[in-house]
Amino acid sequence: MKSNKSIFKHTLIVLSIICCLLIAAVSIMYAFSNPDLATSYRTDTAENYAGKDVGTPSSNTSAADSSYACDSSGNSPDSSGQAANTAVNDTASPSREVPAASVTISAVGDIMAHQSNLNNAYNPKTGTYDFNGFLEYVTPYLKNSDLTIGNFETVTAGAESGYTSFPKFNTPDAILTALSNSGFDVLSTANNHCLDRGINGLTRTIKKISGNKMINVGSSADGKNKYITKEINGIKVSILAYTYGFNGNDAKLSSKQKSTYLCPLNEVHIKNDIAAVKAKGTDAVIVVIHWGTEYQRKPSTSQTSLSRKMLSWGADIILGSHPHVIQKSEIVRVNDKNKFVIYSTGNFISGYRRTDRNDRPNKIYTEDGVIVSLKIEKDPKGGIILKNADYIPTWVEKNYINNRPVFKIIPIPDANIDEPYITDKNRELVKQSYKNTMGIMAELK
DSSP: OHHHHHHHHHHHHHHHHHHHHHHHHHHHHHHHHOHHHHHHHHHHHHHHHSOGGGOOOOTTOOTGGGGGOOOTTSOOBOTTSSBOOOOOOGGGSGGGOOOOOEEEEEEEEEEOOOHHHHHHHEETTTTEEOOGGGGTTTHHHHHTSSEEEEEEOSOOOOGGGOOBOTTSOBOOTHHHHHHHHTTOOEEEOOSTTTTTTHHHHHHHHHHHHHHTTOEEESBOSSSOOSSEEEEETTEEEEEEEEESOOTTGGGGSOHHHHHHHBOBOOHHHHHHHHHHHHHTTOSEEEEEEEOSOTTOSSOOHHHHHHHHHHHHHTOOEEEEEOSSSEEEEEEEEETTEEEEEEEEEBEEEOOOOTTOSSOOTTGGGTTEEEEEEEEEEEOTTSSEEEEEEEEEEEEEEEEEETTEEEEEEEEOSSTTOOOTTOOTTTHHHHHHHHHHHHTTOOOOO
């Protein structure tokens, strides 16, 4: 009996050993047939071995990619377990690619206040003005940009000077508050109405722009800072502004005053200014220019000729205003780079209507404007790369509530826009405005 028990015991031990060996063999075969287990192990090891700052492989990274794991000295182990003494390259893995520095820019046309606009903004109960309602629908588009620019074609000379419309504008300070609230960063005061209340009106306007946390370009209160350079998201952007004239209001000024306060359209000055900002290391040059012929839908030969000169001097973006109707945009290739020109951005805030009694050409287009939306990236080789050029047409709507005019700037991001502010009353006009504008806008290809 004892002998039988011994034989049974030894047999049980042998069978146990055989079972263990079979289990081990199956486990090894399964591991080799399923590489994800090996990868998972390598990944976990890498995560314990190094921090996220060197690009730890994810759970679906191949075994070869796990070599990005670093040892305690910061070196990458090679296949033999020795340190490879090779620095980790962040660009070697697509998941670690650092995006290029970029800036989004929005630009609009003429901002002014005709008498009907003043009547809309005025509250007879409080005796105050509020222009925020004009911008209600376009504010989201303007605030969405890193840099928003407009042409401020009026002055804020103060109530004591009297609020007036054309031909000599003076608008309440509240318009600047509304523009600031809507996301504007920079206002050009280089236009033919900047001297409508003389030097005092101009300098007060500049002061009020600054007081509303915006920056003025194209004129100066002290002879300095007629143009600006801002660093945005790591890109240095310079903005310059000039105007063809001042409605004769500069005739009373001395040469010294003109030199101190104004930025007239002078090719030598423009070329020198562009060279100056380029010499200081700016990446992008934007020129805001007041030029052309009022109510003409096509740019003149002088406009197209000057645009080519400015681009050749180093300008990257040209934003035109003054005609009070939209003129075409262009993508121009200069030195193997795309550059952008829009000859006129039309009216942004105004009282112009197609039903005006005034005998002016192209009245139907004076209700149109456009938000130019650009994206630029920093070029490692120098300067910038124009990545996107998009457009949001705008149309100035005028209604009456309790016999008082109410203006709204209607954004039209697409031809079939369906928003609460699009009604049976304005739908066809909105579609027509979209077609008017997009038919002459250039695409970046």
